[in-house]
Amino acid sequence: MNLLPNSPIQMHYSPATDILHVKYPDVDSVLLPIIKESLAAMVQAIINYDVKRLLLDASKTVIKSSIEENRSLTLELASHxxxxxxxxxxxxxxxxxxxxxxxxxxxxxxQEKGLLSYQLGTFATEQEAMEWLLA
Structure with missing residues (x-):
């Protein structure tokens, strides 16, 4: 089920596997407020559906923001x-x-900030990521 049809973030939740599959959005300095709002909606969906497994697909994400803006966005997301x-x-x-x-x-x-309360794995393919999530 697509949870945010009108958002820059594509999110699909599968209750059978309890996996929320998210295509991470392109990050552009001009669109940061919209991206932050969409990421907040994603976090709210994780809370509402009590999701235990998240698949973040950043394979095609384009970054058009400064290193500092991108790091700040990443820290904010990890904190939430x-x-x-x-x-x-x-x-x-x-x-x-x-x-x-x-x-x-x-x-x-x-990791240095101590914001990881969950296991985090990085994978080259969706298949590898899914196998790890389901293990």
């Missing part, structure tokens, strides 16, 4: 997710190695 009952978050990494390097730097920063 840590207040849910999520147990596992699987991330499909970007194909671009430069973007993945920045994403890993953001993840390291989140």
């Amino acid at each position: 997710l840590s207040k849910t009952r999520l147990q596992k978050v699987a991330r499909i990494q970007p194909v671009d190695p430069v973007r993945e390097k920045q994403a890993q730097a953001n993840i390291n920063h989140i």
Whole structure:
């Protein structure tokens, strides 16, 4: 079921597997308020449906914001997710190695801040991510 049909974030929830599949949106400085609002709606859906497994597909996400804006957005999202009952978050990494390097730097920063209350895995393919989520 598509939970946010009019949002820049594509979200599909499968009650059978308890997995929320999210295509992470493109991040553009101009659209940050809309992206933040959409991510807040995603977190609310996680709370409302008591989702335990999240699949974040960032493989095709385009980043058109500063490193600081992107890091701030990532920290804010991690902070909100840590207040849910999520147990596992699987991330499909970007194909671009430069973007993945920045994403890993953001993840390291989140870990340093102690914001991970859930297991976090990074995968090259959706199949690998799904297998890990369902294990």
